[in-house]
Amino acid sequence: LNQLHHNINRQLKPLTDLYRILCHNRSRQRRNLCKVLNDWDLLQEEAEHIDKELQKLTHEEPIMTDEGDSYSFHLSSWVYHTKLELLEDIFFLGFELELYGTHEFVMIYWYIDYLLGVHYQHLERTHMHITDIKYKDQHGSYRSTSSPASSVSLLVSQQMMMMAKQDICRGIHRTISALQKTGHVISPQLEFDDESTRFLHRFRICRTLGSPTILSYKDFKEMTQFDNVTALELINASLQNFQAARSSIESLLAMEPLELKMDFCHVNFTKELRDMLRVCIANIVNLHKIIEEYKPMLDPNNAKESDIITTSKPILDPNNDQESSDTTTSRKQQKKKQKSKKPLRKDNKIVNFEFKYHPWYTVITLK
Template identity: 25%
Template sequence: MSDQKPHVEHLDVQPFLQTVCDGMQVGELLCRDNFNLHDAMIAVEIGDSKMDVGLRRGDTRSLGELIAAGLAPVDISLESQLAVIDKLMCMEATWHNGVVLSQTVFTSLYLLDTARLENTNPVLHATALGIRSTCTLLHDGIVAGQVVDDEDMLLHSFGFRLDSPGSKSVKIAIAALQNVIETLRKTTDTDTTEDVQDIQAIISRFQFRIILLQLLDATYPATEKSIALAAELCRKACEVLDSFSKFKILSSEILDSVPGFCPEVHRKAMGLVPPRSVTVPSFNNAVQHWKDTLQLLGDACSWLGSCTRWRDLRSNLVSFAATPKNLPIARSLVHRAIVSPIKNAQNAAAAAHAAQAATDSKQSTADGNTDATSNLNNSGAAKKLEELPKWCPSPSMFAAEFGWPSDPASSISSPDAAMFIEQCAIAVQGWCHTMCLNRCRQRRRLRRLLEDWRNMTDHAFNAESSGGVQDYFTQHKWNWQAVDGENNPLAGPVTAWVESEAAKTMGAHIMLGFQLDLYYPYEYCVMYWYCDYLYGSEQGAMEELANMRPKLIVAGNKHRGSGGGSVGKGKKQGRVGSSLSATTASLAAKHEEESVAATSMVLKVDRMMCQAMMRLCLGLEWLNLLPSPPARPFNTEKEHFVSRFSSFEQLIRPPPLSYEDFKRSTNPGEITPQRVLLAAYEALATAQSTIAALEASPVIKQLPEYQRKHVNGMKRIAMQNMMGVKLLVTSLGDGGGINSKSAVIKGGGGKEAPPAFVVGWDFKVAFQHSAVAFYPALVLKTKK
């Protein structure tokens, strides 16, 4: 091959490019057959240091080169060591808020090479071990929680290694932190005042880190003992965080200039992507972030330990999901605590099942009976599921809803009932997963959960149709008579329970759209119209189920001795035990009755608020006070209705509503806008009177905290909206008083004269007080 180089002639294209640029306006892009929009955007990115990461990839030095250059010195003052600790705590908060580890915590060169710190700087060595173990535990816990996506928190490590899973590295880190604390305490007597302040601050940070590691290690595996321990550790960690203010706090300027941090150390491993801008919070904000996370997690551990029934788990998870600072760490660890015991029990049962199958196979081969099938004993699997923590959604939890034994297949001879509670546990596990997602993903998942409740309706019908379940309800005095054939309206206790749960899911799906700002104001009418129907279905199903339950009548104490004769000790204890059992059952029945009554009153208030909002929106629309819907060139109003509610059509109970139902319900006929507004006022007044009756009733104590808060929010909103409606009606011309229901609103030329207001909606109070239902306050502003 010839060594002669080809002739290359370089041409100057700058004049040509300048001519093209001079002929283009600002904002224009060049477009030719061989230069499309994609090529134009690449040309914009090339050469821009903020977008073209490839410009800087060759300038990045390796970890060894950075350390050799003196960017991570080990011989630094105590104040600088404290600054490193505090800066890493700030970086942790930055990671939790959505920036990858490679741009936050692991920009610290000390964390990437801990071996060189072991004999040179024990404080930094213990710090690095503690931070690495914390990140590993959080990373593994969030991955196992399966509720966090990239929009919540980024878990990519881009090649660098975290610690190995398990408690070994955690114990090493805790031991290193404790050893440093002991060493520092021994030196406080001989050091200067300034050094003592730094030492006390370092000790307080290490104490927090030790408790945090113990806490994160205690949350898995989740047992009743470990969750109680985790709740106590959360409280202790928050107390240590509060004590930080008593010790030295370094300024932001010192933290910004601390040695040992290099943002570019992982640049070559991160790929050709623009680096995300990193905003590091202040140390005080980082401390507050940790405190919010631990308080939320500690509260969750407390109510997990107290959950014994499905309704307790549901109410606590609904409140937890609505927490304003619903942090991904707490959501992940809570979901893992709910689901991981079930998975562990299922895996253990499957292993026992396989081992039993292998043993039976060997036994049948030894006996020469190779064709015999093994009759496996599933009691081990059932026992594993019965040993679950009491908060886990298991079949026994839902069998208790109807007073069934935990194994209805054998105890009441109903395999269909056993299938129902098994499928119910699976469906509710999916619901628990949904409640631990962020609000946006939660709404989408609620829509998908409707398929589960559709299937549960079929399982409920099969269970109620079985003879074992019907005989059980008859023997235990349930107020329900099953009707065979087509006359059975699917209205038994089990189906009523499923309908109530399905209605809750449908209503939550609609209401979350308000919190996520997914609806236009002109859509509020149809949304609240549908929610009114769903709340009515939920209320009806709940009251129907309550009426079917057996009524507990506790007789007076007839076990009294006669004629002054003595009573045997054994008989006396038996009667006392029986009396206590009856009293406990009576109190439970009273508690159940009051809980149903209180929840029914809350649903009645919700219905009144929905009706008021629907009528208010109709009146404002007819007065042309609401923004008109945008033009729909591709779909009609009916098609838009179908797109909003098509997922509901798969359900049997509650029956879905149609667009025609909506038009019939909102057909104005000869009703004037003023009369519609007055009807909205009446609904708000009814809501207020119902709230007053609920507040005066002792049954309000049976409501969960989030529902009591919701009631207070509706009270405020109803009062404000009544004032707004009254002002609107009064301003609508002659005879516009709030009590003048027959007044006809006429303006010049016989046309309706809308008031001179600009209408708006304010959800601030609703979002502060409510967890699942959101009603806006009417805002009226005078037109200028």
């Protein structure tokens, strides 16, 4: 019990610091959240130790799962939940503060997609333990008791929110990947940088944490390799993601404030949900427009040679005898650079990102 009281007292300072940080502007919020994230990681480790002691004191009976025995870990589960929220906010705030280049969007949204999936699984495990509370009676046998309805509804709403966020992020990075295949995404030619270095830089904060598991650049390349998937199939998958997110958000909007546990901030929470809903609807409409306009081109088996050009400018002929040797060399280099570019469509449109409805989720158009 002394260890429990000590752990609770230890949680007071990080929690107080967190509320203090949330009173700052967005730039300071992100910077300070990065600083306190390790404190929550250490706190989780201490809470796990206390949870194990509580399991012995209460003679907790584990729940049998496919992965083995599962214990509740009440304290550390809450700390881990909070730590994941902070980690997600740090990456999301990067969009709001315009810290990422557009060529990094696939990487960032893909990693947030992974974090939200981990968070959803954690909430699902917590939900399993909340709905299967057991206590030891005076005869030494275990009996089940019903969990508070408010706790269950809160977890359900949090899970739905995670699903909505994950579907939006997945829809965005799949859409960008599809438009990369069609040549509508133009990546900058960086001389002193490469994608693997940027990956290590962007997610270096995760390397200092004990959990969740850090993903590598190799994982990113393997999981975003769509060589055997057409652009049309990717766009259709993105449509399903945005439609699923829309359904989850509409379900959340239909819930009562008491169910959401948002009595004092329901107006702001509803506004955020409506902004996310507008992002989903806008992306659904834009994707339908892209499919309607480019459907013959989205499938490479149906694309004609006249539908694709290698560059928006004519390639100079390096074999012109009237040109000097220096000019010829220069033109050869220019031709080599042009060949290395991804193909553009005849309309010469490129992808455009607009954060006009929500600062964290972009609306994708072609302009």
